[in-house]
Amino acid sequence: xxxxxxxxxxxxxxxxxxxxxxxxxxxxxxxxxxxxxxxxxxxxxxxxxxxxxxxxxxxxxxxxxxxxxxxxxxxxxxxxxxxxxxxxxxxxxxxxxxxxxxxxxxxxxxxxxxxxxxxxxxxxxxxxxxxxxxxxxxxxxxxxxxxxxxxxxxxxxxxxxxxxxxxxxxxxxxxxxxxxxxxxxxxxxxxxxxxxxxxxxxxxxxxxxxxxxxxxxxxxxxxxxxxxxxxxxxxxxxxxxxxxxxxxxxxxxxxxxxxxxxxxxxxxxxxxxxxxxxxxxxxxxxxxxxxxxxxxxxxxxxxxxxxxxxxxxxxxxxxxxxxxx
Numbered sequence: 001x002x003x004x005x006x007x008x009x010x011x012x013x014x015x016x017x018x019x020x021x022x023x024x025x026x027x028x029x030x031x032x033x034x035x036x037x038x039x040x041x042x043x044x045x046x047x048x049x050x051x052x053x054x055x056x057x058x059x060x061x062x063x064x065x066x067x068x069x070x071x072x073x074x075x076x077x078x079x080x081x082x083x084x085x086x087x088x089x090x091x092x093x094x095x096x097x098x099x100x101x102x103x104x105x106x107x108x109x110x111x112x113x114x115x116x117x118x119x120x121x122x123x124x125x126x127x128x129x130x131x132x133x134x135x136x137x138x139x140x141x142x143x144x145x146x147x148x149x150x151x152x153x154x155x156x157x158x159x160x161x162x163x164x165x166x167x168x169x170x171x172x173x174x175x176x177x178x179x180x181x182x183x184x185x186x187x188x189x190x191x192x193x194x195x196x197x198x199x200x201x202x203x204x205x206x207x208x209x210x211x212x213x214x215x216x217x218x219x220x221x222x223x224x225x226x227x228x229x230x231x232x233x234x235x236x237x238x239x240x241x242x243x244x245x246x247x248x249x250x251x252x253x254x255x256x257x258x259x260x261x262x263x264x265x266x267x268x269x270x271x272x273x274x275x276x277x278x279x280x281x282x283x284x285x286x287x288x289x290x291x292x293x294x295x296x297x298x299x300x301x302x303x304x305x306x307x308x309x310x311x312x313x314x315x316x317x318x319x320x321x322x323x324x325x
Contacts, residue, residue, distance in 0.1 A: 014219045018112040021208055025119035030201045032129035036194070038137075043194045045079075045137050051192040052078035057184035059248075059278060065264045080142065082195050083135050084254050085178070087144040088247060089202075090131035092174045093124045095153050099160030099167045106161070116212060123205045130198055137194075143253035149246050163228065165220055165227045169236050170211045172289075173243035175213070177282045179206050181248070183318070211317070214289050221293050233295040234303065240286060240309040244279070245269070270308060280311040288313035 037043055041074050043101075053074045054061025060081060061067075066074065100117050107114050135142055144150070159167040182199040190196040225234065249269045250258065270279045287304075290296040296304055304310035 011219075014215065015112045017215060018116045018212070021212060022116045022119055024208060025116070025123065029119075029123060029202070030126060031207065031308055032126040032133065035201065036130060036133075036197050038133065038194075041237070045139070045192075046193070047066050048072070048075065048080070048210070050075060052082065054078045054081060055185065055188045055191070057188040058181070059268050059275060060260070062259075063264060063268055063272075065261070074261075076174045078191075079138055080140075080254070080258050081250075083138040083140075083142045084144075084250055085181075086131040086134045086198070087142045088136070089178060090128050091145045091150065091153075092178075092243075092247065093128045093131070096171055096174070097121050097124050097128070098153075098157035099170075102157055102160035103164045103167065110180075112228070113216070120209050120212065121257070127202060127205070130201065134194065136199055141259055145246050145252050146251045163231075165217060165224060165232055166235055166239065168216050169232070169239050170243055172213050172286055173207055173209065173240045175210050176240075176245050176286055177247045178246050179203065179210065179318075180282050207318075210285075211290060214285075214317070217289065218292055229295075236290060236295060237300070237307050237309060241309055242285060244282060244309075248282075254310075276308060279308050283309045284311065284314040284319060285317055287311060288315075288317075 009282035053071070054066065054077070058081065060077070066077065069077070100121055104114055104117055120188055156167075158172065159170070180202055185191060186196065186199055188201070190199075221229075237287070249265075251258075255265055270276055287296060287310070290304075296310075301310065
């Protein structure tokens with residue numbers, strides 16, 4: 001395990017990794033309106049398309065309440081669910097972009113972090129465009145993130161300048177759950193071709209973004225002062241849990257629009273054995289990161305358990321259903 005005072009990579013090795021990531025962004029990147037064939041017949045949105053029925057990879061889709069609904073209602077809810085995830089994803093990416101720009105405004109010259117972070121912002125901008133274009137094509141107003149998240153967005157983005165390490169934790173708190181959900185859906189057979197294409201693009205580029213956030217935190221942790229270390233030790237699991245709910249749990253308005261009964265919502269998020277395991281599974285990668293930083297032990301470990309996100313760490317990034325029991 002990495003100790004508190006040992007960098008997993010030296011500065012030059014870390015910078016070389018950033019240059020590799022930057023070149024990868026040059027060699028393989030996607031554009032929202034070039035790499036998705038929006039107007040091809042196979043991409044059209046039809047309101048009786050059974051491919052919008054949620055499969056068991058989605059926590060709504062595998063609940064008995066959803067499975068007993070008429071086929072038409074399953075399609076209707078599935079369409080809204082995909083659009084709702086896309087809209088919340090768009091809002092989260094906007095916060096990410098703004099926070100990263102706060103972080104970069106005072107960065108010194110010749111720091112490779114600047115170049116890679118700008119590649120990431122460019123890619124996230126295209127994600128915002130493809131998410132919103134998808135939402136627009138569903139033809140109905142979709143509820144996005146909870147009101148508290150959108151109202152606090154300016155404060156959240158400002159953390160990019162005054163506490164960038166905490167902001168990067170927030171980036172992972174949003175990206176890790178949606179990455180887990182999208183990969184699970186694709187492994188289960190996917191859905192509509194338009195949704196599948198969007199998820200393929202997002203999964204491919206988010207792999208670099210998540211990798212950068214992990215390496216950024218591991219590299220900069222030894223430079224943090226005592227107060228920031230203690231604060232980050234506590235705020236790491238709290239931030240993970242709070243932003244996970246923003247990504248994974250539809251807002252009250254969205255739940256009402258989909259007609260999800262309150263007792264069903266409680267079971268889905270996170271009061272059943274199945275949903276509790278899902279919550280733990282979402283954070284196996286970040287548990288590995290927290291252990292590398294040495295911050296998931298002692299009293300802090302109790303906080304992870306209280307928040308329902310403790311468990312075994314992944315052995316490597318993106319391990320499928322890492323031991324979470």
